[in-house]
Amino acid sequence: MPTSNNNPAPPAHMSPDDFRRHGHAVIDYLADYMQRVEQLPVLSRAQPGDIRAALPPHPPTTGEPFEQIFADIDTLIMPGITHWQSPNFFGFFPANSSGPAILGDLLSTGFGIQGMLWATSPACTELETHVLDWLADMLALPQQFKSTSTGGGVIQDTASSSALCALLAARERATGLTSNDTGIDGTFTCYTSNQAHSSIEKAVAIAGIGRNNLRLIETDTSFAMNSEALHRAVEDDIAAGHTPCFVSATLGTTSSAGIDPLHAIGDICKAHNIWLHVDAAMFGTAALCPEFRAMHDGLEFADSYCFNPHKWMLTNFDCDCFYVADRAALIRTLSVLPEYLRNAATESGAVFDYRDWHIPLGRRFRALKLWFVIRHYGITGLQQHVRYHVALAQQFSQWVRDHDDFELLVDPLFTLVCFRHKAGDTFNEQLLHALNATGKLYLTHTKLRDQYTLRMSIGATHTKLRHVQAAWKLICDTADATA
Amino acid sequence: MPTSNNNPAPPAHMSPDDFRRHGHAVIDYLADYMQRVEQLPVLSRAQPGDIRAALPPHPPTTGEPFEQIFADIDTLIMPGITHWQSPNFFGFFPANSSGPAILGDLLSTGFGIQGMLWATSPACTELETHVLDWLADMLALPQQFKSTSTGGGVIQDTASSSALCALLAARERATGLTSNDTGIDGTFTCYTSNQAHSSIEKAVAIAGIGRNNLRLIETDTSFAMNSEALHRAVEDDIAAGHTPCFVSATLGTTSSAGIDPLHAIGDICKAHNIWLHVDAAMFGTAALCPEFRAMHDGLEFADSYCFNPHKWMLTNFDCDCFYVADRAALIRTLSVLPEYLRNAATESGAVFDYRDWHIPLGRRFRALKLWFVIRHYGITGLQQHVRYHVALAQQFSQWVRDHDDFELLVDPLFTLVCFRHKAGDTFNEQLLHALNATGKLYLTHTKLRDQYTLRMSIGATHTKLRHVQAAWKLICDTADATA
Numbered sequence: 001m002p003t004s005n006n007n008p009a010p011p012a013h014m015s016p017d018d019f020r021r022h023g024h025a026v027i028d029y030l031a032d033y034m035q036r037v038e039q040l041p042v043l044s045r046a047q048p049g050d051i052r053a054a055l056p057p058h059p060p061t062t063g064e065p066f067e068q069i070f071a072d073i074d075t076l077i078m079p080g081i082t083h084w085q086s087p088n089f090f091g092f093f094p095a096n097s098s099g100p101a102i103l104g105d106l107l108s109t110g111f112g113i114q115g116m117l118w119a120t121s122p123a124c125t126e127l128e129t130h131v132l133d134w135l136a137d138m139l140a141l142p143q144q145f146k147s148t149s150t151g152g153g154v155i156q157d158t159a160s161s162s163a164l165c166a167l168l169a170a171r172e173r174a175t176g177l178t179s180n181d182t183g184i185d186g187t188f189t190c191y192t193s194n195q196a197h198s199s200i201e202k203a204v205a206i207a208g209i210g211r212n213n214l215r216l217i218e219t220d221t222s223f224a225m226n227s228e229a230l231h232r233a234v235e236d237d238i239a240a241g242h243t244p245c246f247v248s249a250t251l252g253t254t255s256s257a258g259i260d261p262l263h264a265i266g267d268i269c270k271a272h273n274i275w276l277h278v279d280a281a282m283f284g285t286a287a288l289c290p291e292f293r294a295m296h297d298g299l300e301f302a303d304s305y306c307f308n309p310h311k312w313m314l315t316n317f318d319c320d321c322f323y324v325a326d327r328a329a330l331i332r333t334l335s336v337l338p339e340y341l342r343n344a345a346t347e348s349g350a351v352f353d354y355r356d357w358h359i360p361l362g363r364r365f366r367a368l369k370l371w372f373v374i375r376h377y378g379i380t381g382l383q384q385h386v387r388y389h390v391a392l393a394q395q396f397s398q399w400v401r402d403h404d405d406f407e408l409l410v411d412p413l414f415t416l417v418c419f420r421h422k423a424g425d426t427f428n429e430q431l432l433h434a435l436n437a438t439g440k441l442y443l444t445h446t447k448l449r450d451q452y453t454l455r456m457s458i459g460a461t462h463t464k465l466r467h468v469q470a471a472w473k474l475i476c477d478t479a480d481a482t483a
Numbered sequence: 484m485p486t487s488n489n490n491p492a493p494p495a496h497m498s499p500d501d502f503r504r505h506g507h508a509v510i511d512y513l514a515d516y517m518q519r520v521e522q523l524p525v526l527s528r529a530q531p532g533d534i535r536a537a538l539p540p541h542p543p544t545t546g547e548p549f550e551q552i553f554a555d556i557d558t559l560i561m562p563g564i565t566h567w568q569s570p571n572f573f574g575f576f577p578a579n580s581s582g583p584a585i586l587g588d589l590l591s592t593g594f595g596i597q598g599m600l601w602a603t604s605p606a607c608t609e610l611e612t613h614v615l616d617w618l619a620d621m622l623a624l625p626q627q628f629k630s631t632s633t634g635g636g637v638i639q640d641t642a643s644s645s646a647l648c649a650l651l652a653a654r655e656r657a658t659g660l661t662s663n664d665t666g667i668d669g670t671f672t673c674y675t676s677n678q679a680h681s682s683i684e685k686a687v688a689i690a691g692i693g694r695n696n697l698r699l700i701e702t703d704t705s706f707a708m709n710s711e712a713l714h715r716a717v718e719d720d721i722a723a724g725h726t727p728c729f730v731s732a733t734l735g736t737t738s739s740a741g742i743d744p745l746h747a748i749g750d751i752c753k754a755h756n757i758w759l760h761v762d763a764a765m766f767g768t769a770a771l772c773p774e775f776r777a778m779h780d781g782l783e784f785a786d787s788y789c790f791n792p793h794k795w796m797l798t799n800f801d802c803d804c805f806y807v808a809d810r811a812a813l814i815r816t817l818s819v820l821p822e823y824l825r826n827a828a829t830e831s832g833a834v835f836d837y838r839d840w841h842i843p844l845g846r847r848f849r850a851l852k853l854w855f856v857i858r859h860y861g862i863t864g865l866q867q868h869v870r871y872h873v874a875l876a877q878q879f880s881q882w883v884r885d886h887d888d889f890e891l892l893v894d895p896l897f898t899l900v901c902f903r904h905k906a907g908d909t910f911n912e913q914l915l916h917a918l919n920a921t922g923k924l925y926l927t928h929t930k931l932r933d934q935y936t937l938r939m940s941i942g943a944t945h946t947k948l949r950h951v952q953a954a955w956k957l958i959c960d961t962a963d964a965t966a
Contacts, residue, residue: 008874010947011864014582016514023510026586030593031503044605048833051609059617063861066583069854073590077851080606085595092603092823095845097595099497100549103509107556109588109799110513112568112580120575122527123563126534134542157640158843168689183693185668198819199844205816206651206842208691210666254823310845316592317845333688336681340575340737340929340938350531359689359842360641361682362578362793362800368560371552378546381494391491446823455823464493 012063022066029073030102037086038462041439044082051080082442087462090471091444093254093282093416094459098314104372105316108365115363118351119343125352128155128367131374132321138379139287139307142300145323147352153323154357155366159281160199162306162322165330165358167203167246170275170303172333174245180333183208189237190214190246193225193260195253197279213242222410223258223448225249231268238272246275249302251295252283255446255455256409257416259283259295266301280307281320286390286414288313289383303329312415312459314385315373319366322357331356389415392468393458399472405479409448417456418448421479425452434478441471495546505549512556513585520569521945524922527565534563565925570945573954574927576737576765576899577942581797587855588799591848598846601834602826608835611638611850614857615804621862622770622790625783628806630835636806637840638849642764643682645789645805648813648841650686650729653758653786655816657728663816666691672720673697673729676708676743678736680762696725705893706741706931708732714751721755729758732785734778735766738929738938739892740899742766742778749784763790764803766897769873771796772866775897786812795898795942797868798856802849805840814839872898875951876941882955888962892931900939901931904962908935917961924954 014022054076084095115124132153133146145151156162167190171179174188188209192200194216204214215233218226234244247269249260262278269276278299284307286292299305306322309315324330335356337346345351355361377385393415400406400419409418420428429452432445446453458468497505537559567578598607615636616629628634639645650673654662657671671692675683677699687697698716701709717727730752732743745761752759761782767790769775782788789805792798807813818839820829828834838844860868876898883889883902892901903911912935915928929936941951 008871009867010871010945011860011867013944014859016517019517019582019585020510020514022582022586023514023589024507026589026593027503027506027510030590031499031506033593034499034502043602046605048601048605048828048831049609051606052613055610055613059621059857060861061863063864064858066586066859069583069858070586077606077610080604080609081594081596082602082604084597084603095595095597097593099502099505100552102502102589102592102595103505103549103553105592106506106509106585106589107513109585109592110509110516110580111564112578112585112799113564114567114575114578114800118531119526119565120567121563121565122529122531123534123560126532126563127538127560130535130538138542158845160843160845164689164842171691179691179693180688181693181695183671183696184666184691188666198821198824202817202819202842205663206647206689208654208662208667210662210664212664213666254821316595317597317847318843334685336685338681338737340927341681345531348531359647359685360643360801362641362643364800374542375547375552376497376549377494378543380544381546384492384494388491388493444823461496462493 025070037083038088040083040086042083042086042088042442043436043439044080046080051076085460087460087464087467088441088471089460090456090458091442093311093457095310095317096312096314096459096461097316098373098461100372100376101314101316101369104369108368111365113365115365116355116361117341117343117346117353119345121365124365124367125354127371128354129352131367131371134374135321136323139284140293140296141305141323144325145305150327151323151325152327152352153321154354156320156322156358157318159279159306159308159320160202161359162320163199163248163277163279164203164206165322165334166275166277166304167207169324169330169333170246171207171209173275173329174243177332187242188213188245189242191217191230191233191244192248193217193219193250193253193258195219195223195255195258196248196250197254200248219258223253223256225260225265227261227264227268230265234268234272244272244274246277248277248279251278251280252414256418256448257283257412257414259413262296262301263298266298270301276302278302278305280305282308282311283414285309285312286386289386309370309373313373313382314377314461315370319370334358389458389463392463392465393417396456396458396468396472403476409453415458418453419456420451420453423483427482428452428454431479431482434482435475438474440474508553520566521571523566523569525566525569525571525925526919526922527563529563534559568943570943570947570950571924571954572943573939573941574925576794576940578793578800579795579797579942579944580799581856581944583855583859584797584799584852587852591851594848596848598848599838599844600824600826600829600836602828604848607848607850608837610854611837612835614850614854617857618804619806622767623776623779624788624806627808628788633810634806634808635810635835636804637837639803639805639841640801642680642762642789642791642803643685644842645803646682646731646760646762647686647689648805648817649758649760649787650690652813652816653729654690654692656758656812657726660815670725671696671728672725674700674713674716674727675731676700676702676733676736676741678702678706678738678741679731679733680737683731702741706736706739708743708748710744710747710751713748717751717755727755727757729760731760731762734761734763735897739901739931740766740895740897742896745779745784746781749781753784759785761785761788763788765791765794768792768795769869769897772869792853792856796856796865797860797944798853802853817841872941872946875946875948876900879939879941879951879955886959892936898941901936902939903934903936906966910965911935911937914962914965917965918958921957923957
């Protein structure tokens with residue numbers, strides 16, 4: 001093919017000096033945003049199509065000045081933002097951000113490296129391995145999850161991807177290392193509680209095992225998996241000719257923060273050689289504090305574990321830490337080595353190539369932000385963060401208990417308070433919409449015991465006592481006005 | 484569980500003023516990095532374990548000053564960086580960065596929003612849909628890939644994930660929408676060329692189809708898939724009782740930039756109702772220029788298409804644009820809707836919830852960086868970028884042709900030049916190691932026709948004629964010294 005230009009020249013890139021100038025402006029904008037986010041309506045008021053309708057139908061033919069592009073953030077984008085970093089954000093689970101995380105991530109973006117292989121930037125791989133070993137100790141995880149033992153950790157985008165990778169390794173082990181080559185024949189069964197995250201169902205579908213072969217095990221009154229019911233389901237499946245291959249236990253379910261009993265589940269998995277994955281996406285962070293580690297009792301039985309610093313450990317999305325006890329099993333499952341990726345370091349066997357630990361090939365240098373966060377706060381600072389939010393949730397729960405019109409659905413262990421007004425489902429749904437329409441806070445809901453339930457999820461980086469106090473007052477006042 | 488602290492208080496967060504100060508310092512550091520990266524050794528000289536050995540064995544108990552953390556970037560991290568943004572980086576494929584992309588991504592990081600649902604930040608979804616429609620027009624993709632028709636685009640992390648999502652939708656369609664529920668039974672077959680990316684093999688394994696059911700179709704002298712051979716393989720599989728379900732065609736293979744003949748392949752897929760995925764990860768960007776769009780002839784037969792602005796379109800990793808012609812098929816495959824994600828906008832059907840378009844649930848606001856890039860450069864600026872690098876590669880190829888000791892393995896269409904010294908495999912391998920050891924450039928290799936081949940991959944953002952000239956001189960001088 002011909003080139004159409006006889007005197008080609010590069011386009012007008014942003015010069016380092018212009019980058020410096022515009023970069024300072026963006027930093028200033030974000031510093032201001034941190035200060036004013038508390039005053040903004042938490043939930044975006046945009047209606048479907050509003051944001052798009054304000055955008056030009058065609059891309060510009062020639063480049064535009066940065067000032068003009070940047071100015072459109074306020075006019076075109078800001079109206080469509082739901083402010084996850086508002087201290088009044090109590091929806092879903094938090095997506096923590098912090099100054100050190102933002103700046104660590106900025107360095108990663110600026111370096112623009114791609115860490116698919118050890119050789120494509122050794123620091124990207126080795127810092128990640130090292131910091132994940134630090135974190136294993138900080139959470140008091142069993143030694144087998146450390147890279148200095150038989151396992152190791154890797155940063156994934158989300159707990160959904162970690163669950164999928166764990167399931168694939170489980171499938172490969174259960175099929176005697178044949179599923180990757182010959183596919184599977186539908187006789188495998190998987191288990192998780194009926195409160196577990198939807199990502200488990202998604203993973204079972206993706207892996208070709210089929211959602212019909214996922215058993216949703218019943219839970220007890222605190223929404224924890226009933227291990228007796230798990231035991232019966234496994235035995236029934238074996239009797240029916242199935243091969244149980246994967247159990248996902250949850251430490252902190254999305255709906256209600258249920259904590260599955262790892263020790264009892266682990267006994268069953270060990271007896272039947274079933275891969276045990278532990279999804280501690282939200283509440284793994286609590287294990288930074290020794291007084292909250294009881295949930296890890298039995299973790300020595302687990303084959304894999306994940307938790308998300310991007311939820312409640314002050315590290316910007318995306319940052320899910322995924323650990324395996326037997327890294328060889330994971331690598332064997334996900335490794336493909338074409339000629340164009342061969343290199344001396346890989347052949348030596350002395351390095352990790354993290355592309356073999358997850359689905360994508362390319363990868364960002366995500367360990368930088370995590371390293372910055374751990375060093376900025378230190379172990380005690382992170383513990384203080386956890387304890388403060390747990391104390392706020394305990395305080396909120398007590399207010400609910402003490403109020404005649406409201407009730408708790410379950411006693412909260414950590415920072416998720418599931419509660420409802422006693423006036424019934426319709427009232428609670430109206431209450432939620434009325435609250436969110438004020439813009440002063442954002443709550444989401446779930447159903448527990450078939451009842452519409454409000455979720456007060458405390459955990460945004462800058463949520464303090466006064467925000468929780470104001471939220472409770474608004475909830476009570478709005479309920480009174482709605483009644 | 485009790486809280487262990489009777490007077491809890493939040494930890495010491497970085498204040499907005501400190502963020503402003505440290506943020507300016509990081510921006511300045513990156514502006515300086517842009518200027519000095521050209522002088523740094525391209526390939527990191529770290530040996531396995533070097534970086535880790537310099538890190539403290541334990542995380543800090545208390546927080547450290549930001550200045551101290553930041554200073555360690557130079558001492559501990561920089562020695563382990565391979566400089567993908569050096570204009571002397573000619574390895575693998577490029578991972579383009581640019582000022583507007585870095586600043587757009589910084590805003591995304593600073594906002595800290597999570598775009599899993601339309602409702603969790605409408606701008607995150609609507610800007611992405613809109614910009615991907617812009618790009619569809621900029622590449623002159625068939626109309627069915629636009630959101631205003633039956634399809635639409637979504638940003639994925641990598642082409643590996645896009646291929647997996649395409650395969651899953653293909654599998655679900657081919658099984659009459661049963662594979663998600665009941666799993667699969669091993670009778671499905673998939674096809675790609677023997678030059679295709681390893682991610683296709685990985686996807687086929689993940690999806691439970693089995694690598695033995697992936698047919699690697701032979702290629703012609705320009706390393707393009709032989710469509711006759713594809714036709715025979717499909718017919719043979721049907722005769723043997725298999726169900727062909729997925730073909731992945733490549734526009735720009737990793738080893739040699741081979742361009743598969745879409746029209747001939749599309750005819751076969753259409754005749755047999757096989758999902759056609761087109762992986763244009765590297766060279767889709769070339770279609771910004773009308774004179775390079777011949778490779779898209781036949782794209783109207785495709786069910787899905789992806790290309791990576793994070794390779795050669797000046798948008799920082801990660802940014803893979805994935806398009807489907809029938810979005811309902813993709814959403815049906817990947818959607819799971821638990822109660823805690825239900826919301827009015829989703830129920831209305833008037834919005835996209837991008838969590839149903841990929842594997843993870845959570846997602847960053849990646850459209851911002853892409854929007855900034857398109858607006859900063861404009862269509863003509865991006866075209867200029869493409870034409871300039873193609874011209875550099877044509878120039879380099881001519882030097883190879885004109886040299887008695889070197890030969891081209893294939894005439895390059897775009898920016899990847901596959902060449903070798905005529906002195907044989909061992910000589911070329913030694914030459915490559917000698918070149919990379921200089922630190923003055925970084926090249927990688929592949930094997931073509933069983934011959935050790937050097938890959939000169941031009942495309943780093945700031946690569947100019949003088950860098951390519953210097954590279955060629957160094958290659959010739961080093962070859963002379965090695966001989």
